[in-house]
Amino acid sequence: MSSEREYEHYITPHDRVDITVDVEHGTVVDFTANYRARIQGQWIEVLRYDTAHGHLHVHRFWRDPPHQIEELEDPSNPKGRYGLDLTQAEKDLVENWRSYRSLMETRIE
Numbered sequence: 001m002s003s004e005r006e007y008e009h010y011i012t013p014h015d016r017v018d019i020t021v022d023v024e025h026g027t028v029v030d031f032t033a034n035y036r037a038r039i040q041g042q043w044i045e046v047l048r049y050d051t052a053h054g055h056l057h058v059h060r061f062w063r064d065p066p067h068q069i070e071e072l073e074d075p076s077n078p079k080g081r082y083g084l085d086l087t088q089a090e091k092d093l094v095e096n097w098r099s100y101r102s103l104m105e106t107r108i109e
Contacts, residue, residue: 002029009094014038015101017093021086028082033089037101039108046097046104049089054078056085062100062107 022030032050048059055078
């Protein structure tokens, strides 16, 4: 049995982390941890960790493709259990949002 949970964490009124977690039998099997910033009046996706496509990777949206996506595990051998990865991703976003925001603001200017 699988259950999906969503929650958001406002760091400031203009910076937030959105989390979506899919749990099966008490184990995190999929997740998205997304940092968004309100820049120039719009919510902009800045950095996202996710397990879409069956493996863990990160999107850094201030970079040009194809350098936006970094694989964090071997796509041909995913681990399938992501509880610790989710914790680390959320911690990274909350602790480093200022740097990520600055990088995105520089790109937008």
